[in-house]
Amino acid sequence: MSSKWFTYDLIAEDPATHARAGVLHTPHGDVPTPIFMPVGTKATVKGLLPEQLKGLGAKIILANAYHLSQRPGADLVAELGGLHDFMRWDGPILTDSGGFQVFSHGDFVRLDEGGVTFRTVDYDGSYVHWTPEDNMAIAQSLGADIVMQLDQCTPYPAERAFVERAVELSSLWAERCARAHTREDQALFGIVQGGMHLDLRLRSLEHLESCGDFPGYGIGGYSVGEDHAIMFETLAPLASEHMPRHKPRYLMGVGNPTTLVHGVACGIDMFDCVLPTRTARMGCAFSSAGRLNLRHARFAHDRSVLEEGCGCPACRGGFTRSYLHHLVKQREMLGGILLSLHNLHFLLELMRQARTAVIEGRYADFVRRWDELPGSADW
Structure with missing residues (x-):
């Protein structure tokens, strides 16, 4: 080489x-x-x-x-x-x-x-x-x-x-x-x-x-x-x-x-890892609250997006959990696509934030804050 x-x-x-x-x-x-x-x-x-x-x-x-x-x-x-x-x-x-x-x-x-x-x-x-x-x-x-x-x-x-x-x-x-x-x-x-x-x-x-x-x-x-x-x-x-x-x-x-x-x-x-896209095709979304199983009936009337403040095309586009629940339940390919976009954005953004924290010398605090999130133990 x-x-x-x-x-x-x-x-x-x-x-x-x-x-x-x-x-x-x-x-x-x-x-x-x-x-x-x-x-x-x-x-x-x-x-x-x-x-x-x-x-x-x-x-x-x-x-x-x-x-x-x-x-x-x-x-x-x-x-x-x-x-x-x-x-x-x-x-x-x-x-x-x-x-x-x-x-x-x-x-x-x-x-x-x-x-x-x-x-x-x-x-x-x-x-x-x-x-x-x-x-x-x-x-x-x-x-x-x-x-x-x-x-x-x-x-x-x-x-x-x-x-x-x-x-x-x-x-x-x-x-x-x-x-x-x-x-x-x-x-x-x-x-x-x-x-x-x-x-x-x-x-x-x-x-x-x-x-x-x-x-x-x-x-x-x-x-x-x-x-x-x-x-x-x-x-x-x-x-x-x-x-x-x-x-x-x-x-x-x-x-x-x-x-x-x-x-x-x-x-x-x-x-x-294939995890973000494979779980997306199964109807699961990543979030700071842990995994969201969009197949679950509790999302049928949920008008919120997957993650508030998320810049992925699914959240930025205003696609609601209710709509994604519908797509997943009906096995529409758009459901897997939107969830794949969201899950990959979630991990890519997590690593961007991690990199910034390292450069700024505050990564220990970054880890502590992540571990305090309600969904961190869900992984």
Whole structure:
């Protein structure tokens, strides 16, 4: 990876917490951190246009290497100019390795040092074998700005021996991904694994630091079934005391607002999750009072908007909870669209406010105020 394409500037650190504010520079634009990244699994954030995402303030979005390798295929995406041209998004894109999706196939997965064999049960049922080199070829064909190494994501709970083996395998694959990755206009992030064992997390990080000049790190294997209080027992010391100071830290697959607020306090810079859009399609809205289930009959006559003072298109447009209740109950697509816009705005605005609080040196107070909200415990 060429340093001329990717740099990370750390511009502020909160005096009372480990929260940071920075700027990640990429070929397709700058990413202010801390940041939440909307997920466009199959090259689309479901139901939303790129212009709408920009209007919400999204600076970087995600796509999924596994799903895109199946349909329409990485070679076709490359033929059509890469993901940026294909999905008409000219900002930064991150693609995950697809490892989480692969290992979620459970009994249909076989792995060894060479790679992983899995059955595409959610597509045509065929068996596919991926080596780390295959995975990097897919990532480079898709052409995102940031790509992730192939790793083994462990569930919770899991025996320590199983997690330890996953760390060893992920570390070996990281070396091979680093050797196979050749695009200078694309950053390859390593992934720290280790489950809920801090010593294994540190072993994983130490190996990554020794085997490749990764410009940033994902932190994987969290939010896989454990209580978030358990997650923070190892995440907090890992991020605040051990991870490299001048590299971005990306907590993978977390979109719970309260977890984001406390994650930033630990020193996390980047987050992603399908939670805001998936729950929107199920009829749920984020709010300072907690989750609002718009399917509930109590909203049928509610003339208020989702959140007073919210600047999202749903609230700014005056769409009432009553109307959204109607859309959700009738399964009208506009309901999911408006709720997706609102939920993404909620998290993006939360991170904008968090960044400002870090820069102004008052992030500890920001956390305290968030925890005092009536809905903070609802997450």
